[in-house]
Amino acid sequence: MSAADLYTKLTRVWVPDPEQVWVPAQLSHDYRDGDDCLHLQLSDGTEVQYVVAPGPPPGLPPLRNPDILEGENDLTALSYLHEPAVLHNLRVRFLDYSSIYTYCGIILVAINPYEQLPIYGEDVIDAYSGQNMADMDPHIFSVAEEAYRQMAREEKNQSIIISGESGAGKTVSAKFTMRYFAAVGGSARETSVEERVLESNPIMEAIGNAKTTRNDNSSRFGKYIEIGFGRKGDIIGANMRTYLLEKSRVVFQTTEERNYHIFYQLCASRHLPELSALGLRRAEEFQYTSQGGNVQIPGTDDAADLERTRNSFSVLGVRPGLQMELFRILAAILHLGNVRIQSSGRDGERCSVNAEDRSLHLFCQLLAVERSQMAHWLCHRRLAVAGEMLVKPMGWQQACEARDALSKHVYGQLFTWTVGRLNGALRAQRRQPHSFIGVLDIYGFETFEKNSFEQFCINYANEKLQQQFNRHVFQLEQEEYLREEIPWTRIEFSDNQPCIELIEGKLGVLDLLDEECRMPRGSDESWAQKLYERHQNQNPHFSKPRLSNTAFIILHFADTVQYECDGFLDKNRDTVFEEPINILKASKSELVAELFQDESGGDGPPLPGVTTAVPNGSLRSSRKGGSTVRREHKQTVGFQFRQSLQLLMGTLNSTTPHYVRCIKPNDLKQPFLFDPKRAVQQLRACGVLETIRISAAGYPSRWTYPEFFKRYRVMMQCRDPGLEDRQAECRAALGSLIPDPDQYRFGKTKIFFRAGQVALLEKLRASRLRAACVEVQRRVRGWLERKRYQHTCQAALTLQNYTRGWLARRLAHSLRYTRAALVLQKSYRMVQVRRLYLLIRSAAVTIQAFARGALARCLYRQLRAERKAVLLQARVRGWSARRSFLRVRGAVLYLQCCYRRMQARRELKQRRMEARSVEHYRQLNKGMEVKLMQLQRRADEQSRESSLLKERLSQERAAHCTELARLQGELSRLAGSVQDEARSTALAQELSALRGEREREREERRSAEQRAAQEITRLTQAVESLQREKAAVIQEREKLNTSLQEHERAREERLSQQVALVSSGLRAELEEERGRYQGLLKEFSRLEQRYENLKDEMTFSEKFLGHRRNASSQSLILDISPPIPAGSSEREARTSVTSPERQRRVTVTSPELERRVTMTSPERVRRVTVTSPSSPIAISPADSLLKAVGLFKDGRMREEDLRHAYDAVRVANKFLESQLVSQRQQWDSEMEALRLQVGAQREEVDRQSQALAHTLTLPPETSLQLGLQEQLAHLAADNLVSGVRGGGQELMEQVESQEQVSRRLRRELHSLKQAGWGSAGPARGTEVLSGRNATPAPHKAKLQGLLECRREDEARLIKNLITGLRPEVTQTLTPELPAHILFLCMRQADWRGEEQRARALCTATVTAIKGALKKHSDDFELAAFWLSNTCLLMHLLRQFSPGESSQTDEQTLLTFDPSDLRKALNDLSIQTYQQLIRIAESRLQPMIVPAMLESETIPGLSSGGKSLGSHKRAASGAREKGEGVQPHTMDSLLRELSSLHHTLSHQALHPEVCRQAFRQISHLLTATTLNNLLLRKDMCSWSKGLQIRYNVSQLEDWLRGRCLQLGGAVDSLEPLIQAAQLLQVSKRSESDARAIEETCTALSPPQIVKILSLYTPLNEFEERVTLNFIRSVQALLNERPGGKARQLLMDVRHVFPVTFPPSLSPPPSQQPEQLQIPDSLNLAFLRRV
Secondary structure, three states: HHHHHOOOOOEEEEEEEOOOOOEEEOOOOOOOOOOOOEEEEEEOEEEEEEEEEEOOOEEEOOOOOOOHHHHOEEEEHHHOOOOOOOOOOOOHEEEEOOOOOEEEEOOOEOOOOOOOOOOOOOHHHHHHHHOOOOOOOOOHHHHHHHHHHHHHHHOOOEEEEEOOOOOOOHHHHHHHHHHHHHHHHHOOOOOOOHHHHHHHHHHHHHHHEEEEOOOOOOEEEEEEEEEEEEOOOOOEEEEEEEEEOOOOHHOOOOOOOOOOOOOOOHHHHOOHHHHHHOOOEEEHOOOOOOOOOOOOOOOOHHHHHHHHHHHHHHOOOHHHHHHHHHHHHHHHOOOOOOOOOEEEEEEHHHHOOOOOHHHHHHHHHHHHHHHHHHHHHOOOOEEEEEEEEEEOOOOHHHHHHHHHHHHHHHHHHHHHHHHHHHHHOOOOOOOOOOEEEEEEEOOOOOOOOOOOOHHHHHHHHHHHHHHHHHHHHHHHHHHHHHHHHHOOOOOOOOOHHHHHHHOOOOOHHHHHHHHHHHOOOOOOOHHHHHHHHHHOOOOOOOOOOOOOOOOEEOOOOEEEEEEEOOOOHHHHHOOEEEEEEEEEHHOOOHHHHHHHOHHHHHHOOOOOOOOOOHHHHHHEEEEEOOOOEEEEEEHHHHHHHHHHHHHHHHHHOOOEEEEEEEOOOOOOOOOOOOHHHHHHHHHHOHHHHHHHHHHHHHEEEEEEEHHHHHOOOHHOOOOOOOOOHHHHEEEEHHHHHHHHHEEEEEEEEEEEEEEHHHHHHHHHHHEEEEEEHHHHHHHHHHHHHHHHHHHHHHHHHHHHEEEHHHHHHHHHHHHHHHHHHHHHHHHHHHHHHHHHHHHHHHHHHHHHHHHHHHHHHHHHHHHHHHHHHHHHHHHHHHHHHHHHHHHHHHHHHHHHHHHHHHHHHHHHHHHHHHHHHHHHHHHHHHHHHHHHHHHHHHHHHHHHHHHHHHHHHHHHHHHHHHHHHHHHHHHHHHHHHHHHHHHHHHHHHHHHHHHHHHHHHHHHHHHHHHHHHHHHHHHHHHHHHHHHHHHHHHHHHHHHHHHHHHHHHHHHHHHHHEEEEEEEEHHHHHHHHHHHHHHHHHHHHHHHHHHHHHHHHHHHHHHEEEEEEEEHOOEEOOOOOOOOOOOOOOOHHHHHOOHHHHHHHHEEEOOOHHHHHHHHHHHHHHHEEEEEOOOEEEEEEHHHHHHHOOOOOOOOOHHHHHHHHHHHHHHHHHHHHHHHHHHHHHHHHHHHHHHHHHHHHHHHHHHHHHHHHHHHHOOOOHHHHHHHHHHHHHHHHHHHHHHHHHHHHHHHHHHHHHHHHHHHHHHHHHHHHHHOOOOOOHHHHHHHOOOOOOOOOOOEEEOOOOEEOOHHHHHHHHHHHOOOOOOOHOOOOOOHHHHHHHHHHHHHHHOOHHHHHHHHHHHHHHHHHHHHHHHHHOOOHHHHHHHHHHHHHHHHHHHOOOOOOOOOOHHOOOOOOOOOHHHHHHHHHHHHHHHHHHHHHHHHHHHHHHHHHHHOOOOOOOOOOOOOOHHHOOOOOOOOOOOOOOOHHHHHHHHHHHHHHHHHHHHHHHHHOOOOHHHHHHHHHHHHHHHHHHOOOHHHHHHHHHHHHHHHHHHHHHHHOOHHHOOOHHHHHHHHHHHHHHHOOOOOOOOHHHHHHHHOOOOOOHHHHHHHHHHHOOOOOOOOHHHHHHHHHHHHHHHHOOOOOOOOOOOOOOOOOOOOOOOOOOOOOOHHHHOOOOHHHHOOOEEEE
């Protein structure tokens, strides 16, 4: 396709930008051939013109990829491969999706996020383990898994090359790679080898890492670690090589940089007692640690880092004393830097060191050397002149340089010794590694303002690595083309061999440098002149700067670098004088002397693969007895580095390489800040763009035929062809789609496209789909219009019919209304006339009635008035008469009163006159008594007179009334004769007076009524107020009642909530404790298996090496219990027989104590034997010990080989055992106390109920007496209980044991009576009771069918029934048959009184079942078989236990307490259940992802989806799926689940246990599927969500069809269901975000955000999830409680604790006497009794 067809209007392109490097734009006008500029519009709307460079291919701007390819996992999957596309894709993934890893062909690009990300946990390791690299999201674990699988499959060594500049994250990537290998090559808890490999990192970081301006933890050396693996893929050793340690950092650091971490760690820990002798001070006070200025790193604790370093040394076998020696040397280096060299003489030609210098004193003291000699030789040197040895003083500058050289040399030697020691600890001890994986952590390309010798060597190494990388990429491309059998031409790539020849070739830079170093007066200036003469204007990669004569420029593959020649020769020579070294060789410190031994004449070769520090420098010395001077170690640093680099390249070329390129996003160390300039610079330097260029030069896009057919089927004609027809159809379609045949090639299985052709096909496909959409729209719209027209016609006819009918109905309705109106008018008129007549008649009758009534009322009023007038006259006449009488009587009385008043006044006046005289007073005083008596008498007389006067007055009143009546009569008679006018006037006056009185009475009555009304009103108001108060009181009472009820309800709710919360908390604690206990059991079984592995390794090593371990290396002491006496109590016997775990009583002691114990009496320990009543065979302590730890008698261990692993396992075993024992003791004590309390309460309730029932039947006197007696007995019992509790547990235990003995004796006596032996005599009774010579007959009704096994046949029973039972035989047996047989044998032994034998049989059963499970560790059927039998045997022991059984007949119970046996069986059941789940997980694990995610249960759902073939990684070793291998589908997964369920059901396992097992399996399915979904971008689409939901629905139906949903199996699928729904819901508006936050409750916020970020549309018609929407969802999720603390991936290893139901009833038909034992078990020696 021509450029004019590609560059059309609205085409999106990239244009250069000085700040952002590349910015997006789109064309405003179409491009035509010959145009000299393009009109572009930037993303901000700015219009610009892009000048098109002239040429045969015009210089058009790069095209942008479609939006559907934005954020691709693999850069080579982009349609347009160029620099802006790579940069934009990395930026989008890093900033928008927080993805720091991206594939670029075979390269993993890792961008440093500068913050801790939760993507390196064990759950992530589990998710990537065993997965295909092309299927998962890019990750460092994916590269490690690819290398590990290729090593295990192809048995070829692998290497992972991690490079990048300082601060890019190389060291962290290497650490995570080693951590992954330790996890997959060992176990979740590392063994000793994996632990030592990981613990080497803190040591190397301490002595080899330092803070730089670009990185706080920069590695200042190159490191290549070879991790050795055995044939089974387990790590067995490691080896480390180091390259070019930056020793100059020991003596000099630039601003804001630090020395190596170990120095600051020592200074920060100087207060420790063991470091006080080092004389350390603060880091600011040392010359070698204070030059950078800031000695602290934010967020770093140097003291804690030193503790971690010391722990790592201890793990790697470095003794504390040797560690202190190492710290002394490091402290001595610091003190050496503080030694003051004083200048003396003219022009500073001489110098001296004060012998009393404190720093020198500490230096010599720490290194144990002579102080005076060291002070002398720090300022002098020895020269050989004319065969004579001369001592020449050095100048101040030269002495300082010699001191610094000595410091660097000492540190280099110490670094080399440490690496050698680490290699010795990591080296494989028992066998040679079968293959290895090398991890190369090497410095990336460096360029600074001033580049010196270190940068030259680093860039030289990167040139070599880049050459190897280019050739490997080219080789992979060539192999791919050859494998597909397509014609290809050689791809031209920038080979940097000329630059490498310039550096290492003959008379190259290194050769000239070494030659100049051999010259006596060689200098940097002369070397630079030789470089100019040799290479200037002759080599295009070499040039000379214009303004310098001591610098040169080399054109590297990444950039042009200018090197300053100053210091090259000194650094290449790395010279240190021999005299100080000889002093150090004579040190009293063994380590110091060892560091500086002459290696040329050493005892043996150095450690393989170790780069020492002495060869990195030259020692200037002379022969001691001769006169000639010789130079030792003439190899220069450059020459050695070239040799080590060649060795490294040879190693890398012999392995399959994997590349990790670390990118530093910014120089500010800010998290998730992307600087495009720095990123492009590193991409160019690390070879990523070169990979893109090589891929773009060939056929970068590759599709398989099925993928191409599925994607572009819309542009083909065939409908459903076969595989061969599909290839033919693809070939035919491509010829018409892409006219140029050079743009694609057909391979055997793939179609290869050149760059940009996939984008063209996508454009054609979009056009075809758009045209199809237009056609579909046209046809749909036409069909809709026709349908609308037909609907319109039909509607018009319907409307006409309805309208005509409505008109007809309206006419009929009008006619009916007219007729009805006439009828209504007639009736209405008749009614009105009749109503008028009736009204007139009614009015006439009413008028008559009113008239007659008025006449009658007038007559009645007249008669009434007359009657009232007569009555008034009578009343008035009587009133007037009474008034006249009263007036006359009042006048008479008034006259009498006036007269008497006058008389009294006269008498008073006279008496006053008499009273004034003195004589009168005297007389009065003299006759006072007489007068009083007289006055009394006079008062009596006056009272009598007053009474007489009253009587007389009453008589007078009566007479006056009579007289008045007579006078009134006369007056009336006289008034009748008065004239009528006078009489009427008087009557009128009287009438008016009466009316006035009447009015006054009315007023008084009215006022009284008003007062009464007011009073009534007041009372009414008072009543109303009282009623209101009453209502208020009632309302308040109601409120109080309501509030009280609400308070009670709330209190009850709070109480219920608290109870529920407490119960849930207790339940959670119980589940947590149960899970922790079962985890301990799982760890215990793992440690037992580890013991077995160590035993095998020990046997193997002894077999081939013949080493025998002596007693001094023993670290285990057997705790042997004495034999149990025959007459001991049952409790003592019970405590002497413990569970299998308690029999492993191993004491961990210190080595000195072990050696002392084992050396004192070794023979005595061998002679000790353990005997028991049930085992007459003597067992030696060694056999008991070996049997206890899972080893046999012939197993021995070597201390040198297994010391570390054995100590670790020993300590873990002891810790686990102590936890198990303590928990078991605690639980047993708690259960015993609860059991005693329940039993006491139950007995008390029964006793009281019986006493009450008995008391009610007695007379009152008797009941009272019995009640008193009962109270006394109750008090006595309480006193007895308190006395027993105060006395201890011994009395209770004795009583319990005596009760059990008496119960057993009663049962035996009962059986004797039933057998008719009651009269056998005392001798025979004693013989029978002893149980030695006679066997009692069992109970005929209940104990028939017991099985008797002789003592000598017990081993055969265990072998035939457990250990020798073949798996195929278990399928034919009756479920739980072994448990019934063993229990019947145990009951028979208990019935005979042989308790120890029954216990021994149960213990042997537990041990045998463990052995059978270990032997068949991968057999699911056998694990289910023994789980069912173990649970049944445990239940039978619980059912027939004397203390917990519900049996009422004591004759059927056991005679001993089997609680310890039940505990052992419970532990065995848990271990068997865990093994069952582990086997099921191993069978289901390979099927989960293909069935749940990859299989297409709904055919054709993803046919139009975007294929993954365009970005399948071309890994270092291509791994294709085998042909003919049937992929796993959902049906196969359901069949496997059905098989597991059928096995569990066939073995009669309890349904509750089955539900718990499938709950665990459902969690595994959900966690594995969801974790893979979160790590696979290709699975996050709408169609895949629908597919997953359908698969989960099938799984739900399967679980519900087998009634497994009650155990929580369906609930475990909820996270996966919500994840599928999240892929299908709308993701646009704010309401959608709220709906997602409300519905996705089972998913954590990181999981929801991750799914939204990974959501990928399958075509351009779907919309991506915008960043704003993701951020809004994230903001809503952060509001959740704990929304920021949850992890990303689900815990696949999470194990739900199993609980066994207490009621496991045996089959009802399986009675003891009906038990049928098949002949295949060979149990004919059992006898039924």
